[in-house]
Amino acid sequence: MKAIIGLGMVLGLLMILPAIQYALAAGDEPGEYLDRRVEIWGLFYRLMIVAFTVGTVVSGMIVWLVLRFRESNPKAKQTEYEEAGTW
Amino acid sequence: MSGHSSWPEWVYIGVVVALLCYVGAEAWNIERIVEHVPADAEIIKVTGQQWLWTFEHEDGTKEIGELHVEKGKAYKFEITSKDVIHSFNIHDYVVLLDAVPGRVNTVWFSPTEAGEYHIQCREYCGLIHYNMRGTLIVEDKGA
Numbered sequence: 125m126k127a128i129i130g131l132g133m134v135l136g137l138l139m140i141l142p143a144i145q146y147a148l149a150a151g152d153e154p155g156e157y158l159d160r161r162v163e164i165w166g167l168f169y170r171l172m173i174v175a176f177t178v179g180t181v182v183s184g185m186i187v188w189l190v191l192r193f194r195e196s197n198p199k200a201k202q203t204e205y206e207e208a209g210t211w
Numbered sequence: 212m213s214g215h216s217s218w219p220e221w222v223y224i225g226v227v228v229a230l231l232c233y234v235g236a237e238a239w240n241i242e243r244i245v246e247h248v249p250a251d252a253e254i255i256k257v258t259g260q261q262w263l264w265t266f267e268h269e270d271g272t273k274e275i276g277e278l279h280v281e282k283g284k285a286y287k288f289e290i291t292s293k294d295v296i297h298s299f300n301i302h303d304y305v306v307l308l309d310a311v312p313g314r315v316n317t318v319w320f321s322p323t324e325a326g327e328y329h330i331q332c333r334e335y336c337g338l339i340h341y342n343m344r345g346t347l348i349v350e351d352k353g354a
């Protein structure tokens with residue numbers, strides 16, 4: 125298992141390092157004309173979509189957990205500790 | 212815990228980690244693209260001081276409080292300060308960078324529409340900070 129993890133890490137590094145090098149080297153070339161308003165606001169809206177998606181999933185799951193595992197839920201089952209009376 | 216399946220938790224963690232990776236990679240990439248200055252960008256030296264902005268074009272022309280640029284051309288601002296920290300902001304073109312004494316910060320932009328736009332200091336720099344303003348005047352080519 126350790127050998128597989130080690131091999132995976134080495135292969136991962138071999139994939140990641142050239143990508144980083146390529147990306148950093150691109151910084152030395154002259155850039156192209158672009159509208160920074162479009163790029164920056166576009167990024168903002170995309171990240172807002174991600175933020176609200178994560179917020180919806182996390183808060184939705186908390187609401188579901190609270191409703192599903194409340195004591196008064198007809199589907200609620202006692203835990204093994206409650207059944208044994210040790211809690 | 213016996214009989215407990217953890218695969219939904221791993222899916223949940225995987226999705227959240229993937230989204231976070233996407234956020235980091237996307238932000239880093241856009242920052243890299245936006246910071247790439249075109250080779251033919253004209254350099255404008257921007258100096259902030261309490262409480263006005265001074266601009267110096269490549270040909271030596273100086274302007275105070277007003278900056279005239281040409282539509283469709285790229286400009287690289289070299290921003291510094293003479294006294295305290297200011298922040299150079301052209302809100303309509305999403306240009307925002309600190310002006311720090313003893314340091315030159317650079318940012319570039321290319322105006323796309325002719326007109327007048329506000330320049331404003333965005334770092335509290337003293338009593339008249341609120342009025343440390345300027346005007347960006349974008350003119351059509353050959354105007």
